[in-house]
Amino acid sequence: MDKIKKLFSGFKIPEIPLDFRRNGLAAGLTVHIVACVLLSLFAFAKGVESTDFILPIVLIGAFFLLYAQCVGCNMIMVLCISLLMNVGTVTLVVLQPEKVSGVVDELWLATVLAIIVTAVFSFIEKRFKTDSNKHAFFLMGAIWIVTVILTVLLRLGDGTNGTYAWLYFGDHQLQVTSLFVPAFVLYETVLYVSPLKNKHIFSLIYMFTLAGSLFICNELGTLIIIFFLWIINMLVFGELANSLKVIGIFGGLGGIAIGICAIAKSRVNHLTELGETAGSLTMFLSQVFSKISKRITEWINIKELPEYEQSAKAWRGIFRGGLLGTNNEVAIGHEIYDYTFAAILQRMGFLFGLIIVFLYVLFFFTALKKLSDKGYRTISTFSNIFAVGSLIAFFVSSIIPIFTNTAFFPLIGVSLPLISSGVSSGLISRFFIFVVILSCKERLLFKPINFSKSRKKTNEPLVR
């Protein structure tokens, strides 16, 4: 024993050279590269032969970390996002190795677009006066009009995969209706920071406009996200009861009106036009209900669904995956978009899926804690509330695909933020993340970073 003690007598465990709080970029990059290596090994274990994906993962992650570090984001949040992004890229590589270059292009495009959208948001935020009803009306009206115009234009265009929501950028396509989610968050934020009264009525007007738009565009996935987002917003801001009262009153009156019109049409000849209007409205509503009931019926009878249905494929895929995943070649199909989580459960297993869920939850809780803390309200109340809304939107957008992909909730494929491929999904999820990070600053923007171990400790507050 003595010999061994002697042998190690001169050996000292080196101090960790990096201060994780002050030198977050270096720490983040280290974690990121380690994660890249581990996940790459995992991808190879899953039968991926190409190494093309490693550099893009490192670059995208490093780019993001640089940005996050520059604005001084909390390390746990950065870590969660970094891991989710890495998992996303690796998952896509494992699922569709032949599409690596296309996927990376899409992610870059989404990131650039997200920066532009964030800049536009910053501009709006600077110009917006929270105590002005005029500003609030103008901004909310503008959002409403843009939504309606976009809906009409989209419906006039061609449908892809059954939805009317696409804008083309060369080889890539953007699902414009996805932008309705941040638009909804912005609208709600403007509403709640403004001195306007009867906020729940304004909220309902836009919520129903979006519901109609998304139904017309056949984009039920986004509709579900917005619906849940609205309910959560109403709960958080204490307006749910008032909103439900309004819905009840208008729903009842609308029902009575439609009933009267329908009876009138059958009894009085000269009321034909009125009756036809009621008839069209009834037909529209019956379409809504029949679509919803069809989804619920499919959900209940998922075992009976033919295997070519995406939802049935996803459901069967999860069975195949078990706890640790399988290399089974039976593909889920469209897995890089709407059924990503089911594809992950099939190829990587349920335990891996749980890790992903944990990362989302950890990010959500950490960010929400920071945003609720007054010390982090660095820019403005508007920014803070918009960030909370964005965070909730991001979390709801993460949970809904997890629930629907596993048939825990009536079926619909929805993209998984930061993991699913595609410009629209990448743009929206990155935009939300940027907004949250901007509001969770821990130190000044572009403050010089000192990597020196001997840096003197100061009492300078980290939070502006």
Add this chain to the structure above:
Amino acid sequence: MNKKRISVLLNVCLVLLGVWVCYCTWSFAYIKGLNPKADEIKIEILEDDVIRNTYEGSILDSKGNIISYAVKKGTNGGVIDHECYQRLVGFSSAAYGKSGLRSLYRDELWTPDKKTSKGATIRLTTNSDIQSIAYEEINSYTEGESCAIVLENKTGKVIALASANAAYNLDYNNLTEDSVKKANSIEGFFLNPWQAKHAPGSVIKAVTGIAIAEKGYSEEVYYDSGVETVDGHDFHNFGNYNYENVALVGGMQNSVNTYFAHMGMKVGSYILRDVHERLLIGKTLELDFGTISSEHNLDKDISKTNIAASAFGQGKLLITPMNIAMIAQSIANDGIMLKPYIVESIITDSGKVLQEGKKEAVSEVSDKKTISVIKNALLETGIHYKINSKRKIGAKTGSAQLGNGLNRATFMSFNEDYTVVICVNNTSKRGSALKESALRIFDALEKIK
């Protein structure tokens, strides 16, 4: 923002996620035995996956000719000469279900060999030439469903087993949703005609004949006046004929109902039931190509009228064409009833033998002397039917009336080596109309010897 509401929201999220984890564990069989239904679904899905990556095993006839051979993974092999074999071979489809041998031997056909990813090869006892002729013969009847059975008397091998349905000719090689729907709309379409239980008609007189011979009444002459009255119920012959002095051979040749009603009464229900049971009537029999079951009502408390009716085929007796073939085979084989089998062997690509067909006696119907009496009576009946062939053919016809003006016509026949049974259901024809078909099959059998 209200912090209380946010904390409620967080708690709701956590609870929801907890419920979700429990739901996934329960629904997707992550813990074996927790949810037996989920376990079953998982097994089914994994089996489907194996099938997707497997070539279905081939099916060959006794000479090694290909009946079915798969060229694509995960799909049924195309059945060559498929019309005569398609109902026997059947199909196995995730969308439309399973039938025939593909249903019975699904595991063997789809369990892949590690090297070749191919299922085991099934070699049948059938002869494709005979199968083809048998199918052509029954397919010429444009009414109802029909079947032809050819058994080898000394081994029990099924040489041909053809089925057809005049109502609709479903192409098993190219199933579509519409074609399967149409077939399903026809009552009992997917039920094999050789498995269907019906009243046998006069062919059952061969069974009563065994009981008569066993009791030593075969030479006893019965005076047929055209009517036999039992408990006030009158039984007549077909066409109201009367044959005056009739013994067993005469009774069999002319299918004299009154003679068999009278002799059935004389033999008694006990002996009749005993003979029926030795012929496995009233029992369920598992064969390697399906299950057959039959029933009789020769109970202890059966009325005299029912005994008389059962003796010539009008009782509550229900048997399958395969039962009739087995009865004929046992008479031709000196009273030893053999279990019919169609699978000669099942061998994997690596040479492992999974199953081998073998001769198996299932019943000793009666002593040789008794059997020779009934055999002789049936051979004489064959002569009476004017069936001309190189060898003597024993035969008996049956025409059970179905009540809608149509019959279930049966022709039971055998020579020294083979048994041939043809049944046509819902037909205006009588059993005797099928004799030419049987004769053509016998002629073909002579050629393969």
